[in-house]
Amino acid sequence: MEANRHKLGLDVPVLEQWWRFFQGLFVGRTYAEDGVPFSCPAPAFGYSFNRHECVTTIVAEAFPITFSLAIGAFVLWLSVGISLGVLAAKNKGKIADKMSTAFVLVGTSLPTFITGILVVLFIVLKFNLVNPLELGNWANPFTDPIGWLKAFFFPCSTLALAYAATYTRFTRSNVIETSSEDFIRTARAKGLSEKTILYKHTLRAALAPIVTIAGLDFAGLLGGAIITEGIFSLNGLGKLSITAVLQTYDLPVIVATTLIASTFVVVMNLVVDLLYAYIDPRVRK
Amino acid sequence: MAENILELNDLTKYFKSKGQGVFNRNPGLVKAVDGVSFNVATGETVGLVGESGCGKTTIGRTVMKLYEPTSGSIVFDGEEISKLSYKKMKPIRSKMQMIFQDPFASLNPRHTVGTIIEASYLIHKVKPAGGTKKTIQELLERVGLNPEHINRFPHEFSGGQRQRIGIARALALSPKLIVADEPVSALDVSIQAQVVNLLSDLQKELGLSYLFIAHDLSVVKHISTKVVVMYLGKIMETANTAELFSSPKHPYTKALLSAVPIPDPVIEKSRERIILKGDIPSPMNPPSGCVFNTRCWKAQDICRIETPKLLKISPTREIACHFPEN
Amino acid sequence: MSAFLEVNNLSVKFPTPDGVVEAVSEVSYSVKLGETLAIVGESGSGKSVSNLAVMGLHNPNSTIISGSAMLNLPSGPIDVVSASTESVRKLRGSSMAMIFQDPMSALHPYYSIGDQIYEAWQVHHKGNKKEGIKRAIEMLELVGIPDPNKRVNDYPHQFSGGMRQRVMIAMALINNPSLLIADEPTTALDVTVQAQILELIKNLQKEFNMAIILITHDLGVVAEIADRVSVMYGGRIVEDAKIDDIFYKSDHPYTLGLLNSLPRVDSEINQRLQAIPGQPPSLINLPVGCAFATRCSFNSIPADNICKTTLPDLVEKTAVHYSRCHLSSSQLITARTGA
Numbered sequence: 001m002e003a004n005r006h007k008l009g010l011d012v013p014v015l016e017q018w019w020r021f022f023q024g025l026f027v028g029r030t031y032a033e034d035g036v037p038f039s040c041p042a043p044a045f046g047y048s049f050n051r052h053e054c055v056t057t058i059v060a061e062a063f064p065i066t067f068s069l070a071i072g073a074f075v076l077w078l079s080v081g082i083s084l085g086v087l088a089a090k091n092k093g094k095i096a097d098k099m100s101t102a103f104v105l106v107g108t109s110l111p112t113f114i115t116g117i118l119v120v121l122f123i124v125l126k127f128n129l130v131n132p133l134e135l136g137n138w139a140n141p142f143t144d145p146i147g148w149l150k151a152f153f154f155p156c157s158t159l160a161l162a163y164a165a166t167y168t169r170f171t172r173s174n175v176i177e178t179s180s181e182d183f184i185r186t187a188r189a190k191g192l193s194e195k196t197i198l199y200k201h202t203l204r205a206a207l208a209p210i211v212t213i214a215g216l217d218f219a220g221l222l223g224g225a226i227i228t229e230g231i232f233s234l235n236g237l238g239k240l241s242i243t244a245v246l247q248t249y250d251l252p253v254i255v256a257t258t259l260i261a262s263t264f265v266v267v268m269n270l271v272v273d274l275l276y277a278y279i280d281p282r283v284r285k
Numbered sequence: 286m287a288e289n290i291l292e293l294n295d296l297t298k299y300f301k302s303k304g305q306g307v308f309n310r311n312p313g314l315v316k317a318v319d320g321v322s323f324n325v326a327t328g329e330t331v332g333l334v335g336e337s338g339c340g341k342t343t344i345g346r347t348v349m350k351l352y353e354p355t356s357g358s359i360v361f362d363g364e365e366i367s368k369l370s371y372k373k374m375k376p377i378r379s380k381m382q383m384i385f386q387d388p389f390a391s392l393n394p395r396h397t398v399g400t401i402i403e404a405s406y407l408i409h410k411v412k413p414a415g416g417t418k419k420t421i422q423e424l425l426e427r428v429g430l431n432p433e434h435i436n437r438f439p440h441e442f443s444g445g446q447r448q449r450i451g452i453a454r455a456l457a458l459s460p461k462l463i464v465a466d467e468p469v470s471a472l473d474v475s476i477q478a479q480v481v482n483l484l485s486d487l488q489k490e491l492g493l494s495y496l497f498i499a500h501d502l503s504v505v506k507h508i509s510t511k512v513v514v515m516y517l518g519k520i521m522e523t524a525n526t527a528e529l530f531s532s533p534k535h536p537y538t539k540a541l542l543s544a545v546p547i548p549d550p551v552i553e554k555s556r557e558r559i560i561l562k563g564d565i566p567s568p569m570n571p572p573s574g575c576v577f578n579t580r581c582w583k584a585q586d587i588c589r590i591e592t593p594k595l596l597k598i599s600p601t602r603e604i605a606c607h608f609p610e611n
Numbered sequence: 612m613s614a615f616l617e618v619n620n621l622s623v624k625f626p627t628p629d630g631v632v633e634a635v636s637e638v639s640y641s642v643k644l645g646e647t648l649a650i651v652g653e654s655g656s657g658k659s660v661s662n663l664a665v666m667g668l669h670n671p672n673s674t675i676i677s678g679s680a681m682l683n684l685p686s687g688p689i690d691v692v693s694a695s696t697e698s699v700r701k702l703r704g705s706s707m708a709m710i711f712q713d714p715m716s717a718l719h720p721y722y723s724i725g726d727q728i729y730e731a732w733q734v735h736h737k738g739n740k741k742e743g744i745k746r747a748i749e750m751l752e753l754v755g756i757p758d759p760n761k762r763v764n765d766y767p768h769q770f771s772g773g774m775r776q777r778v779m780i781a782m783a784l785i786n787n788p789s790l791l792i793a794d795e796p797t798t799a800l801d802v803t804v805q806a807q808i809l810e811l812i813k814n815l816q817k818e819f820n821m822a823i824i825l826i827t828h829d830l831g832v833v834a835e836i837a838d839r840v841s842v843m844y845g846g847r848i849v850e851d852a853k854i855d856d857i858f859y860k861s862d863h864p865y866t867l868g869l870l871n872s873l874p875r876v877d878s879e880i881n882q883r884l885q886a887i888p889g890q891p892p893s894l895i896n897l898p899v900g901c902a903f904a905t906r907c908s909f910n911s912i913p914a915d916n917i918c919k920t921t922l923p924d925l926v927e928k929t930a931v932h933y934s935r936c937h938l939s940s941s942q943l944i945t946a947r948t949g950a
Contacts, residue, residue, distance in 0.1 A: 474829075503874035506876060540803060541803065565803070
């Protein structure tokens with residue numbers, strides 16, 4: 001018992017435990033296992049005794065998957081959400097607007113696990129688009145783009161649906177509100193074309209708040225999308241964390257994934273603030 | 286009742302302004318009201334005039350203790366109220382009321398007219414003689430509204446009518462002093478006269494005193510007994526109405542009067558206009574010495590160095606200037 | 612000299628859930644180059660709506676416009692109401708320009724004022740950016756912005772209200788328009804700044820020989836710079852005359868009432884104002900007959916209660932002086948002196 005405590009480094013004061021961990025992030029750390037020391041290179045998040053691997057290695061394998069999922073969904077939901085929102089605002093009250101409202105309703109009501117299962121059952125399996133056994137296989141997007149698409153198109157779309165719906169609604173109301181601002185009337189009075197007014201004046205003002213929200217949404221996804229990864233058998237950070245919490249009780253892994261997820265959010269907060277200051281000169285003051 | 290319903294002595298109100306950038310460097314101080322002293326005699330109307338950043342609205346709110354004064358004294362009806370706590374102010378508040386500028390924003394759109402006025406009674410736990418509803422209806426009638434509209438909502442009334450509701454609300458507790466903050470600026474021209482007349486009538490009828498805050502000198506001339514002219518937080522000139530308009534002594538007062546357009550083409554074309562150069566400085570960065578020196582055509586070196594004191598040059602006139610007009 | 616702008620029987624209607632609102636009803640006015648026409652009215656009079664129609668700034672999907680607004684350009688007359696949206700767009704900012712009431716919100720917060728002024732030039736010129744910015748700086752100097760070479764890169768929030776209005780004027784005049792429509796340009800400004808801006812507009816008019824339409828509710832401002840005045844009430848023109856006639860020989864009870872109710876800086880002190888009773892009419896339920904009848908102190912003079920039953924026509928009561936009133940010229944003279 002004591003030996004184990006010593007092996008796990010739990011017999012020193014908490015502050016020192018923290019300091020050792022913190023050091024390890026920068027210079028790597030040596031862990032003792034069965035009396036044989038085992039080194040993990042920097043950044044050392046810990047050692048998974050469960051899997052007999054450095055946590056860093058485990059995380060490094062899972063991260064590209066989560067990142068692909070996040071970036072794919074991000075691009076999808078931004079392009080679909082914003083274009084639909086603009087379309088709805090331009091055609092306010094008409095069919096296009098009503099249809100986009102329906103889309104918004106569907107998108108925000110369906111939880112990811114329902115959408116995901118529906119997509120798998122009724123699209124992937126039904127039309128045999130992807131070999132179900134291959135679902136979740138990692139493919140490097142630079143060397144095997146088709147494989148990457150096969151693995152990620154459906155999970156990204158599933159994840160993007162809910163976000164796209166929110167962004168459609170947000171864009172629509174912002175564009176409508178911005179269109180009634182005085183400076184838009186001034187732009188029209190100068191003789192600018194409606195297209196220029198929309199893209200140069202209205203959108204810039206209407207979408208500025210989206211920068212903050214999009215950044216934070218993206219950061220949240222970088223910590224892993226648990227449900228989506230589960231349904232599509234993707235071994236990303238989400239699957240990693242949930243397994244560590246519910247099944248293997250692998251503490252070092254939990255610490256690592258939590259740390260990574262929160263770091264992304266904090267860094268993204270700063271990035272988003274700086275970006276907003278770039279867009280809105282009034283904030284720079 | 287005291288001879289002066291309101292006495293302000295060296296009143297100041299400073300606001301902390303946000304610093305610059307991400308780290309809040311150099312937080313500043315906005316000296317919205319910087320050493321103001323004047324009195325409102327019982328039963329009279331003092332017009333408080335000035336342009337943006339002069340501090341007149343801040344004075345109104347500080348007098349009402351909606352803002353806590355930074356320093357100085359406010360004596361209301363013989364009692365020093367500047368340091369009174371929120372709790373101790375409560376009974377005094379029924380005697381000083383405020384009318385606001387925006388008739389659309391100052392009434393709760395979800396309350397009926399009756400509820401709005403009734404609130405005054407409920408807050409101060411007053412049961413008016415003859416019943417609350419009847420008293421409210423009498424108030425509505427007194428301000429020129431139909432008493433049967435007591436259950437209507439604000440959006441069912443026009444701007445001028447909403448302002449009358451605001452006045453009725455202010456009168457509910459029979460106050461001694463009413464602070465009117467730009468009460469007619471947001472109204473149509475043909476309605477302004479109605480409301481100004483109403484305020485004038487009510488004053489005679491009820492013996493009210495007014496602190497009438499406005500930027501429109503023409504309106505102030507019709508309702509005030511005394512005028513206080515402010516610029517960037519300081520008083521430039523105080524005089525009784527007749528004197529101020531016929532022989533202004535402060536260069537700013539002169540420029541202000543000259544800038545007011547007169548609806549009379551012959552007079553307009555023959556008037557001598559003083560057009561000031563430059564903008565009104567920001568209250569966050571007031572000029573040194575006399576705050577008006579940057580735009581004053583008479584400014585000399587001393588004006589940039591030494592702030593002129595507000596001096597009494599006659600029983601009814603005070604002026605803060607190194608080189609007053611003759 | 613013929614007029615540059617001739618508005619004829621212009622009507623502007625908005626369909627709303629509560630019914631069709633006729634904001635402007637068969638309105639006619641004109642203005643020559645070098646002349647300033649003031650259109651005076653209170654809220655709901657239709658003064659802004661009619662001029663927005665002249666600029667083609669209404670939403671074509673939710674506005675019904677009829678009548679005509681002719682611009683007599685050197686290349687030939689063009690009717691803004693019936694012309695295509697694209698041809699009207701080309702006129703905006705080049706032949707006719709408009710400045711608005713609130714300079715705080717009229718400029719885009721994210722672009723520098725140099726970019727915004729340059730844009731106004733660039734949309735109507737084929738030239739490079741360097742040339743455009745040079746023009747922008749020239750205009751800033753012309754409107755009295757100090758240090759224009761530096762300020763051209765500043766953002767709107769770095770300017771005061773008066774300065775922003777000058778920027779708006781620079782932007783409006785950069786392409787030398789023949790018509791400037793100024794919608795309450797000084798209402799949101801402090802009175803000392805107002806005086807500066809009005810003087811600037813007067814001087815620029817002389818320099819550019821522009822026709823100016825000044826929309827305002829402030830008769831003091833009208834007295835300062837207008838040559839002619841059209842008074843609007845309830846969506847119609849009720850009086851149209853030269854400036855001295857409007858102020859000293861008004862032929863309409865509304866104008867008279869307005870003039871008598873105004874507080875003046877040169878009046879007797881503590882004088883009671885002569886208010887007009889009642890409120891301006893609702894545009895959805897415009898009364899039959901004269902829109903001003905219920906508030907008019909002379910509505911019983913014409914026979915048969917005609918004021919409340921029949922809308923009076925706009926008639927030339929005296930030379931070049933039109934009024935929409937059932938009272939005869941002599942009755943109006945009595946009204947002026949008696950009231």
